[in-house]
Each structure stands twice: as C-alpha cells, then as structure tokens.
Amino acid sequence: MTTASESRPQPAEQFDDLKQQFHADHMGMWIFLSTELMLFGAVFMGFAINRYLHPDAFAAAAGHLDLTMSSINTAVLFSSGFTMALAEQAVGEQRRRLGLGLLGTTIVLGLVFLAIKGYVYYQEMLEGLMPLPWLQFTYDGPSPDQAELFFNFYYILTGMHAFHMLVGVGAICIVLMLGWRRNNPASWVRQVKIVGMYWAFVDIVWVFVFTATFLLRA
Amino acid sequence: MSAVVPTPPASHYLNPPWGLKSWLLTTDHKRIAWLYVISLSGFFFLGGIAALLIRLELLSPPTDFLTEDFYNKMFSLHGIVMVWFFLIPSIPATMGNFLVPLMVGARDMAFPRLNLLSWYIYTIGGLLLIASVVLGGVDTGWTFYTPFSSQYSNSFVVPAAMGVFVVGFSTILTGLNIVTTTHEMRAPGLTWFRLPMFVWGNYSVSLLMVLATPVLTAVLLLIALERMLDLGIFNPALGGDPILFQHLFWFYSHPAVYMMILPAMGVVSEIIACFTRRPLFAYKSMALSILAIVLFGFLAWGHHMFVSGQSIHAGAVFSLFTFMVAVPSAIKVFNWVMSLKEGYIQFTAPMLYALSFLGLFTIGGLTGVVTATIGLDVHVHDTYFVIAHFHYIMVGASVTAYLGGLHFWWPKMTGRMYPERWAIVAAVALFIGFNLTFFPQFLLGIAGMPRRYASYPEEFQFLNVMSSLGAGVLAIGYLLPLVYLPWSLVRGKRAPSNPWRATGLEWQTTSPPPVHNFKVTPVVTGPAYDYR
C-alpha cells in the first residue's frame, strides 16, 4: 500500500478517475453477490424439492428447532444490518469517528450472532439432532430418515450462512483497520460501501434461511 | 506484409525484468494470460494422453490393454481435465485476458490483483486434481452421477471434486473481471454495438460463468459432504433423490457447454472479418444472438435426462427449449457464411482454422439437433453418437478456434510471426485427423455402442480401429504447433504492429504492446470491422 501523499487521491492505475473506479468496484460487488445468490439458490432448490417430497417429515423436524433463540438471533442480525447502514452513511458524511464506532458495533453484533448460533448448535448436539457419523442421531418424531435429511439441509444452509458471516466480520475488521490508519479517506468511503453491500446480502440470506428452516414448521 | 523489417517497440510488456518473481507476482493482464497459456497447455496434453490411452484400449474388443478400472479412470480424467482445466478457461483466460482490455482500450482489467489470484486458484485446483490422480484417480466420469459418486465409487472422488470446486472460483473471478471491464472501462466512443465480436463472446461467456458456476460449486460441495458425512441428500434409501443431482449438475453444465463455444465464436468472427476484408454480415444480430444463447442456454438442461425418469412433459418442454437455443446458433452460421460473400478472401492459417470451425461446428450442431429430437435421443443417448456430437463442437469447433485465435494474435502477443507454411500443414492435419477420429463414432453410436465401455462386442471393432487411427493423425495436428510456435519465439520474423491490416484497437498499439497498452487512451469513432 502506498500512502497517498498528494492531496488529491489517485485512482488505481488501470482507472481513469476515482468515479470510474467506484463504479467498477460497485459493479464487481454486484456481480459477486449474484454468484452468491446462485450458490445459495442451488442449495435452496435442493431443500425445496426435498421439502416438497416429504412435507410432513420436514415440518415436524423443523418443530424440533429452538425458535426462541433463533428469533433473538434474527433480531441481533438485523440490528447489525442497521448499524452497518448507519456506518455507511456516517462514513459518507465524513464523520469518521462515528463511522468507526458503528463499524465496531456491527462487528460485535455479528460475533454475538455467531456465538448464539454456536450455542444453539451445541444444544442441538446434546439433543442428538446433529446427524454426524460419529454422533448418535436420536429423534423421537415420525419418519426419522427424512427428518435426518431435514437436519442435513439445516446444517448446510446455516453453516454456509455462518461461514459468510465470518467472512463478513473479517471484511469489516479490515475496513475498520483501514479507516483507523487513515490511509486513503476517499477510497475508504468506497470500501465501506462495498463491504456494506456484502453485509446486507448476508442479512437477506438469513431471512430465507430462517424462514425455510425455522418458520415452516408443524 | 511490408518488406521493411519492423523494429520492436522500445519498451513493451515482455521487457525485463524476466525473473520468476516478475512473472509470478505480475498483475499485468498480458503476462497473466501467458501464465494461463502455459498451464492450460500442460493440462491439454495431460487430457490428450488420457485420450490416447482410451483410443489404444478401444483398438480391440476385450479389455486387454488397460484394466476396466484404469480405463474408467482415464475417461474420467480426460473429461474432467479437458472440460474444467482446459476448455472452459481456454479462450477467456488466455486471449480474453490478453485482448479484452486491449480491445476496449483499457490499461488493464478492472481488478488486476483478482486476475492474478484467479490464476493461483486455478493452480491450486489443478494441484488438487493431480493429487487425486496420484492417490489413485477418480472413476466417476466427468458427470459425477450420484449415487455412484456419493456412495459406491471406491476412488478418490473428494479430492477430484474439490479440485473442480476450487477451479470454479478461478472461473468466477475471471468472469467477474471481464464483465466489469467490459461494462466500465470501454474507451470513449466505444459503444456496445461498436464492440468487436470477440468482446461480445467473452462478455457473454463471463455472464454464464458468474451465474452458472456457483451452482456447480454448491453441488460439488454437497457431493463431498455426502461422501464424507453420509448425508443422504442423494441417497434414495434415506429419502434423498439421485435425480436431483442430475438436475443441479446439468443446470450448470448445459450453460457450461456454451461457455466453451461462445468465445470461440468470437474468435472466428474476428478472423473471418479480417481475412475477407469485409464487415461482418448483420453485426447486430450476431451480438443479439449471442445474448439469446446465454438466455435460452439456461433453460435447456433437461435434454441430458430424456431417459432418466423425469416426466414425459418435462422431457417435451426441455426438447422445445433445446430447439429454441439452436436457432440463434443457426443465425450465426448463416452470418459467417454470408460474410464470405463479396469478400477478398485470404487463406492464411488462422482463416483455415476458422473455416474448419465453421464446418465442424455445423456438423456438431446439427447432431445436437438430432439428440434434441427426443424420440431419437432415446436411441442415441449415452452412445458414441453423443460422444461424437460434443467432440465435433468442443474439439472440432472450440479447440480449433482456440488454435486459430492463438495464431491470429500470436504476432500481437509475442511480437513474432509464426511460420505460415507449417501452420497451414497443422491446420489441414487437424481437419483431416479430426474427421477420421470422430466421424466413425457417429456410426458407432447409431449402431448402438454405449459410451464409457472398456470392452465392446466384436462387430464394433472396425469403426473403433478407424477412430483410433484418426486420433494419431489428430495428435500430429496438435503436436506441430507445440514445436513451431515456441520455435518462432526465437526464430520467427519480427511482427509489425498490424500484420493483418486488421481493425480493432489491439492492432493500434505496438506488437508486443507496452505495459499499459496504449500511450494515449484511444478514441473510437466508427463501427467495428471498418474494412473496405
């Protein structure tokens, strides 16, 4: 990283000006998000088909999940989305301190989400709902085989989401550091926006994951 | 070509530094293109060796040269390597990488570091695949059908699937870069309908890459998890559905076959326009039909599953969409043919490759229409007819176009001319060898020989021997460029900036181009292919 010694910030060398760079980064992020959409879309498709094949077993299995904790978690995630949006605005208005604070809050909320998620996983493991080969799968509802299928999808979907959360938290940490060091204020605005898009996407995906696995229950 | 020996430009991207570091850490799209050329060639010959072993085994009806398991591993390796490690990245990652920024008048790709990262990811994926081969290979075919791949295969499915999984990210990043570059970095005056067809081809292929590849990513992830953790998503005994895998796989893989042909179409359009010295016939519908292929390409996947147990209605609908996707291709063939009319045709080596493409693509496409006719596909599905269909398109058309493009832009990429006479010999050997190899396979398919057969009934031997002999001729066609192209790097004549007197921004800069491509950002004032 070169420090911007000039007063006017320079775009990366392949771009004509900062505006072009901003557009390009923006577009790149949108394209990236569309690939993410297709990734989750494929798994959702698999889930949907299996739910269609075994509606009762899936609904019953969903009933075994802890709705309360996950609703709390949903609220946590939404707040983090809100603080991220505020952070973007603050940074856009050159209010650096506020922006840094809001980014920090977002990170903390993201981590809280992951912690609760981990706790929920742990509870489920104790209940014997985690269908891993080395764990005993115990399930007292109807058609346990299909229920196991449900739990497989549940862990894949929430696991993929949690992985994206981790990446998102990491990305916010990086922009936080960049803002802290004041390397390049003009690019910082852009970087925060880009990361914000990603975070918003992760929030939205959760809505679908939550609906599909928790709310469609018996 | 001018008689004056041109002096190379004072400073260009191939100037020193030449150390390993300057190549492995470069963010220059032109150097990254070379990294790809080298690694892709390696994989092409790996896949080619597997093909040769396949053809040797098929010389005689019993399984005598290889064992069944080894044979199965060979065609799986062949398919996996050729599709994901050679053909899909072939044109976009090499010439696309090199030329798209040049053709739109940009200094580099939009995200140069991602571009380099993409090559590293490709390399890691390649190493994983090679690891799976070293461990003992994979025997699922390139299609990884469940439940065989997820439960029954005793081979190294997970490392191979992870290799393909990883290389998918490389594809996505390349696509992302090309889409963004085309959208955001065009030179002033370069409107969408002034773009060269090559850019259109690479742009649309990149759209397919970013939208379809993630589905493959997801499905490979599911296979690996299913195998390691016994999930049951594709296991009927646990309530899963093995056909679901096929739907997801082909939802990706049908668009994937267009990933392999669209950039080739772009290359051929450039070559034909240049060597007929005429604008392309009906430029606009050329561009629009590419977009139509992208769109309909997403709707045709079920034509791989006509006998799989999907419903009759689904079969009919997919057949319909498959016919629809053939129409824009037919428009393109019509346009290329009509572009020859009223031209001043020069039969250089690239032009011979382009004309080969035209003929072989038409045969491959027509036989695609045969398989799209659902009542006929029941008979030829999973026979050598299908093998011949897709080799006509993928080898006959795409690989030929890849070689044609490599020759066409060789002067630009290296600053040297290739030896024309040898190139013509290679192009002709390719055409003849190719037809000898794959035409008999149509007949085999019609006679009913199933694919992926290590041994076969005796009556199929004659045609199989013909096919194997043809493969030998074909190999010559591929090995020749491997010799004379590197030779030309040292001994070839120096190339002027524009040896073909072609239009297009890439020819306006020096050969080889300077590091940032253009001394001044070019301004475009007219349509593409302003030949007269």
Add this chain to the structure above:
Amino acid sequence: MNSQDAARFQDMGILPTQASSGAAQVDLLALAMLIFCALVLLAVFGLVLWFSWRYRAGSSVKRKPLSSERKQTAMEMIWAGGLFIVFMGFFYWGVDVYVQMYQQPDEDLTIEVVGKQWMWKLEHPNGAREIDTLHVPVNRKVRLNINSQDVIHSFYVPAFRIKKDAVPGMTTSIWFEPTEIGTYHLFCAEYCGTNHSHMRGQVIVMSQQDYSDWLTANGHEQTAALDGAQLFRTYGCSGCHIGSSVVDAPVLAGIYGRVVPLADGTTIIADEAYIRDSILHPHKDIVAGYKPVMPSFEGRMSEADLQKIIAYIRSLEPGDWQLERHGGNP
C-alpha cells in the same frame, strides 16, 4: 442386416436391425432428420466452398456493395423463421414418437427388471427368473418395470430403439413389441462402475410357442442359477474369481464342459462332479498355473446352496463378462 446371419446376434451393421414395432417409427424420423441435416450441410459446405473460390483474394470478380444492415437482418429473419418452423415440425414429431414409447400400452406381459452392479435380473410373471438374458415372445407387447438395487443403470436394446434408466428408489418403465425372432444385444448404457462395459446380455425373441415351452422347462433352472449368483457373492467366491486382482483365480465363465489342464500335467473334463469337487475339496485337483489357495467349503455350505452355485456356474457362457474381464490373461 440379413436376419438369417449365422452369428449369435442379429443386430449388426450400421443400423441395428429393426426388431420391434417402435423401431420402424424411430427410423422413419431418423431418416427424415438425416435428409434434412444432409441438405443443410450440403448448403453450408457448398456455399463456403463456392464463396471461397469465387471471392478469393486474387479473383477479379466484381464485388457488389454490401447490402444495408436492414436488408441483412431481413434475410436473416427469413432464414431463422423458416428454420424455426422446421424445428417445430421435428419437435412435434419427436415428442410424438417419445410419448408412444413410454406411454403405457395394454401390455400382454410385464417383466420386472432389476439392475445391480453388474448384472440384469429379470423376472417373468410366473415367477421364472433369469440373469442377463431375457426371453420374450414375438409379437406381444412387453412392458418392463425397471428398478435398481444400487447405482443408476440403463436398460438399452438397440434393436428395439429403447432405453430407460434404472434408478434406485424409483420404478421406471418402458415397453416394446418385438417383431423379429432372433437374439439381440442388451446393454447397460449408464455408467455404473468398474464392470459397466460387461453389464451386457441378450434379448432372445422366440415364437410364442417356444416361449411358453421355455417358461415351463427352463424357468426352474434359471431360478436356481439366479440364486446361485447371489450365493456366489455371499460365500465370497466372487472375491477371488471375479473381483480381485490380488488373488489369481481361474475364470469360471464357460468352464462347464471344457477340458481343464491340471497342475500334475493331466487334464480333466469340467463336469458337475469336477465342479463339486473343486468347491468341496479344492486341493484334490489343482488347475495348472494357479496356487492352491482356494479354501475348502466342505461343511460350510448346504447341499441346496451347492447345487444352486453349480447351476450358476453351468449357466455362465464364454461370452459372459467374467471371461472378457480377463480376456488378455492366460
């Protein structure tokens, strides 16, 4: 393609014999398609060659100015529109053939087909069972209910132009009406693992009289052989004789009735007694070129099982996959 051919299979040559009522319809469609493709191909190749000659760089033909983009688009629309209509014709025709192929007829005979790695198990309505060979009567509508025990296979009879995947966990079906007496290839067309290419068999079309004779006479024998095939696996015989490359054991397909060279230089005819001895007292007669590693099954195998296994070994033919698997070996 002449059906009085002395070879075992009738379906040879470029086009397999038309041996079912549906095959003729498929072939008619194929012929139409072939003509259409040939015409297009001729047009494309013809034009390319003609233009290449006429408009080569050196020729002095006068070049007309290019037509306007509008005119070009119009020409193209005509081409595309015409093509589309033709396509729709083929689409319709193709679907028509396809629907007839899979739609349930009022069948005369239903046969249960089970694919497994790597054999076809077939069961006739009266309970007679057979492996890899399907006997059917001519001119009767036969319906196949197809299933799989493990991976996906595909039931393919080129002479009938039919193919249908055998998918585990679901039953698919297809029907045909054989019209020519003879023996035809049966292939597994979906890749199913190591011996996919050996998962081949035959369909024997017989006169209706022969078929009912066959049912009464051979039904039982075939059934015993089929059970024997199972036992051949459960007792672990297949581990050495089919599957393994670690232990070198002789190939058993086609052994029945053949002359076997023994390690002591003598020979013996492989009749039932010899096979029985080989299983119960393997060390008595060692086959030349093999190590005496085969364990004795005396006391470990009931008489009934023994008979079934012998029936299975007898039912194997030299053309069966076990033989070809070791085709290159001595």
